[in-house]
Amino acid sequence: MYRRRVLAFARRRRRWLLWAGAAAGCYLIYRHPAVASRRRRLVRLASAMASLADAAAAVASDLADFLRSDSDAVPQTLKQISKLAASPEASASASALSGALAAGVLRGYYAATPGSGATPGTEAALSDRVLDRVLSPDGERLASAVAGSFGRHLVLAFYSAAPSQPSTTGASPESWVDALTSRRCQRAIRSWVEVFTATAVGVFIDRTIHINTYDQLFAAATNPAYGARLQELFVALCSTSVGTLVKTSHGVLSSANSTGGDANASANSGSNGGVGEGWVETVSSALAVPSNRKLVLDLTGRATFEAGRSFLVCAVETACWGEGWR
Structure with a gap:
C-alpha cells in the first residue's frame, strides 16, 4: 500500500515537473529576441491591416454619402487620396511596377517563342515586328480603316454639335479667325514654331551626331535587296518629271501661240505646223540672254x-x- 502511494506521488511529481519544464521552455521561447521581433512585426502588420481597413471604410462611407447627396463639394478623404496618387513617390512606384511588369511579359514572350530566338539580342526587335505587321497589306488595310473611321466620326461629331449661342458668348469662328490673325497671336505662333523647330533640330543633332547619314543612304541604295525597288522609283521619277516638263512646255507654248495674233498664227501655220518653230524660237531667245x-x-x-x-x-x-x- 505504501509502495503504491510512493509510485503515484512520483508519477504526479514527474507530471508536474514536465508541465513546469514545458512552461519554462514556452516562456523562454516567448521571450527570445528573434521571436519577440517577429511578434512585433506581426503586431505591426495586424495594426496596419486594421488601419487600412478603417481608412477603406471611411473612404467608402464618404464616397457613398457624396454620391447620394446633391452637394458638389468633394470629401476631404477623396482629396487626400488624389494628393497621394499625384505624389512623386506614388508615381515612381507605379512606373517601376509597370516597367517590371512589361519586362516580365517580354521575357516570358521571348522564352515562350523559341522559334523566333530565345534571347532578344538574336532576333528582330518587337517594334520592328509590329512595324512589319502594320506595313503588311492586312495591317495597312486595318490602319486605313481605323484612321478613316476616326476622321469620319471626328468630322461628324464636330458638325453635329449644336452651336452654343455664338452671339452672346462671342466665340464665333469669325472672332477666332480675327484673334489668330492678330499681330500678337502671329508673334506667339512664330515664337512657338521657332522654339519647337530649334528644340527638335537640337535633339536630332545630339542624337545623330555620331551617325553619317550619307553612308546610310548610300548603303541602303547599294543594297541588292532594294535594287529593283530603287530602279522602279528612279524610272517613275524620271518618267513623271519628263512627262510633266513636256506637257507644261507644250501647254505654255500652245497658249502663247494661240493668243499671239492672226499674223503670227498664219505665219506659224505656214511653216511646219507652228508649234515646233515657236518652241525653237523660245529656246533660242532664252539662250540669247547672257x-x-x-x-x-x-x-x-x-x-x-x-x-x-x-x-x-x-x-x-x-x-x-x-x-x-x-
Whole structure:
C-alpha cells in the first residue's frame, strides 16, 4: 500500500515537473529576441491591416454619402487620396511596377517563342515586328480603316454639335479667325514654331551626331535587296518629271501661240505646223540672254569635266585591277 502511494506521488511529481519544464521552455521561447521581433512585426502588420481597413471604410462611407447627396463639394478623404496618387513617390512606384511588369511579359514572350530566338539580342526587335505587321497589306488595310473611321466620326461629331449661342458668348469662328490673325497671336505662333523647330533640330543633332547619314543612304541604295525597288522609283521619277516638263512646255507654248495674233498664227501655220518653230524660237531667245548662256556653258563644262574624270578613274582602276590580277 505504501509502495503504491510512493509510485503515484512520483508519477504526479514527474507530471508536474514536465508541465513546469514545458512552461519554462514556452516562456523562454516567448521571450527570445528573434521571436519577440517577429511578434512585433506581426503586431505591426495586424495594426496596419486594421488601419487600412478603417481608412477603406471611411473612404467608402464618404464616397457613398457624396454620391447620394446633391452637394458638389468633394470629401476631404477623396482629396487626400488624389494628393497621394499625384505624389512623386506614388508615381515612381507605379512606373517601376509597370516597367517590371512589361519586362516580365517580354521575357516570358521571348522564352515562350523559341522559334523566333530565345534571347532578344538574336532576333528582330518587337517594334520592328509590329512595324512589319502594320506595313503588311492586312495591317495597312486595318490602319486605313481605323484612321478613316476616326476622321469620319471626328468630322461628324464636330458638325453635329449644336452651336452654343455664338452671339452672346462671342466665340464665333469669325472672332477666332480675327484673334489668330492678330499681330500678337502671329508673334506667339512664330515664337512657338521657332522654339519647337530649334528644340527638335537640337535633339536630332545630339542624337545623330555620331551617325553619317550619307553612308546610310548610300548603303541602303547599294543594297541588292532594294535594287529593283530603287530602279522602279528612279524610272517613275524620271518618267513623271519628263512627262510633266513636256506637257507644261507644250501647254505654255500652245497658249502663247494661240493668243499671239492672226499674223503670227498664219505665219506659224505656214511653216511646219507652228508649234515646233515657236518652241525653237523660245529656246533660242532664252539662250540669247547672257546669264542663261553662262549657266548653260557652266553646266556643259561641269558635265564634260565630270564625265572625263569618271572615265579616267574607271580606266585607272581597271588597269590597277588588271596588274593585281596578273
